[in-house]
Amino acid sequence: MTFKSTSLFLFGILVSFCSIAQDYPTDYLSASFHADRRAAVKKQLSDKGVGIFFAGQTRQRSNDTDFPYAQNKNFYYLTGLDEPNAVLLLFKQPVSLLGKTGTEFIFVQNRDPFKELWTGKILGVDGFRAKSNMENIFINEEFKASTLPMASIDSVFSLFRTEGIFNKYKAKEDALSRMAGTVDSLIATSKKPVATRSTLNIMRNLRGIKTAEEITLIKKAASISALGHNDVMRSIKPGMKEFQAQAIMEYHFKNNGSEFPGYGSINGSAENACVLHYVTNLKTIKNGDLLLSDCAAEYHGYTADVTRTIPANGKFTEAQKTLYEIVLAAQDAGIAACQAGAPMANVDAASRAVVYAELIKLGIAKNNMEARTYFPHGTSHHLGLDVHDLGPSTLLPGVVITVEPGIYIPAGSKCDKKWWNIGIRIEDDILITEKGPENLSAGSPRKVADIEKMAKQKRVIQN
Numbered sequence: 001m002t003f004k005s006t007s008l009f010l011f012g013i014l015v016s017f018c019s020i021a022q023d024y025p026t027d028y029l030s031a032s033f034h035a036d037r038r039a040a041v042k043k044q045l046s047d048k049g050v051g052i053f054f055a056g057q058t059r060q061r062s063n064d065t066d067f068p069y070a071q072n073k074n075f076y077y078l079t080g081l082d083e084p085n086a087v088l089l090l091f092k093q094p095v096s097l098l099g100k101t102g103t104e105f106i107f108v109q110n111r112d113p114f115k116e117l118w119t120g121k122i123l124g125v126d127g128f129r130a131k132s133n134m135e136n137i138f139i140n141e142e143f144k145a146s147t148l149p150m151a152s153i154d155s156v157f158s159l160f161r162t163e164g165i166f167n168k169y170k171a172k173e174d175a176l177s178r179m180a181g182t183v184d185s186l187i188a189t190s191k192k193p194v195a196t197r198s199t200l201n202i203m204r205n206l207r208g209i210k211t212a213e214e215i216t217l218i219k220k221a222a223s224i225s226a227l228g229h230n231d232v233m234r235s236i237k238p239g240m241k242e243f244q245a246q247a248i249m250e251y252h253f254k255n256n257g258s259e260f261p262g263y264g265s266i267n268g269s270a271e272n273a274c275v276l277h278y279v280t281n282l283k284t285i286k287n288g289d290l291l292l293s294d295c296a297a298e299y300h301g302y303t304a305d306v307t308r309t310i311p312a313n314g315k316f317t318e319a320q321k322t323l324y325e326i327v328l329a330a331q332d333a334g335i336a337a338c339q340a341g342a343p344m345a346n347v348d349a350a351s352r353a354v355v356y357a358e359l360i361k362l363g364i365a366k367n368n369m370e371a372r373t374y375f376p377h378g379t380s381h382h383l384g385l386d387v388h389d390l391g392p393s394t395l396l397p398g399v400v401i402t403v404e405p406g407i408y409i410p411a412g413s414k415c416d417k418k419w420w421n422i423g424i425r426i427e428d429d430i431l432i433t434e435k436g437p438e439n440l441s442a443g444s445p446r447k448v449a450d451i452e453k454m455a456k457q458k459r460v461i462q463n
């Protein structure tokens, strides 16, 4: 081989390596993010405690068809591994286990040519080592009763604190259930007492404050969600089915690399807008109806949560507009209350005060108690790996919450009929910063005039 042909050969390898690298997304959470998160958990364990984090279970949909696999979010946060039948063990102090000494050990599913023929590549020990910076990686068959160093353990931190903590997993005959059962019986048969402790507080405080890497992914999820909402605003017309609005929305999610909607897409027109989590999405949208779309994309594990309420024919009626402006004012008041250091309860109080006062002014409600029936849910929840995420009750910088007031007046309510079957919710995703609230879903308009203007624009998808 000449020097020239060798360089060409090496160049060819480099090109094909780069194209393989670019064939799949590369903007996931980094290995060092997961390592930092494990370090933060380990710090909070007791000296002789072990944190045990199981992967999510596979779930049967029907016969031999499963639901798409959804990793357990704590497990994902700590490992970045998106496969079932795995368990992570964390210790504060180094222990020896299967010939290795360390503070973190993971047991993953083994590679299996037959399974990989049907459902794709399994990472196995080598694949996960290349992807993570963990050292003590074993196949799950090695997780046995003799594996856990019970002499060095006096407490087990896990998701469930009750006795028989792992009963939940035992329904299935898989590696996960077997490993969970092993832990259960080790606790039950231990000669010295072993306390069972919940990981909830640890995970709430960690997952509730988002790092820069997480915020990048939530921003991406929110901006993809805005694309979907905006195109539904442009496309909606009387005669369209609720599921067609959903199809336009979800086209944009998938088309922009979102793996899944972050939760079941809610697309309710007319009376269906008064059902808070309406996911049937089967009705024909009629002239004069409002459509409430509560839909958002999940991107690399992180979800947005966005709601827009829009008129089917592109123009709000007077009654719809009156109530819409109240919800918008309530949302603005809630967003203004998203100040670093403030209690999260301030946001609900600010939005609720606007809705209650205005409903009473309009004669729709006689008092706050009656007004509450028209705004029956909380204004905010944390947002992140889960749509209803874990987080602290104080709005610290890095917290992301929704602000989503609503008014829902089902037919038969004790008020003028002109308000019946109007359901309105406006929901945005707010990042708490030292400089004030940042609206991550501001890419989709909220104001009446802006929504009506967008309804006149040309749609992006043609059919």
Ligand code: GLY
Pocket (backbone or CB within 6 Å): 263, 294, 305, 306, 387
């Ligand atoms: N997006 C649904 C909810 O927040 O409950």
Ligand code: MN
Pocket (backbone or CB within 6 Å): 305, 381, 402, 404, 427
């Ligand atoms: Mn929400």
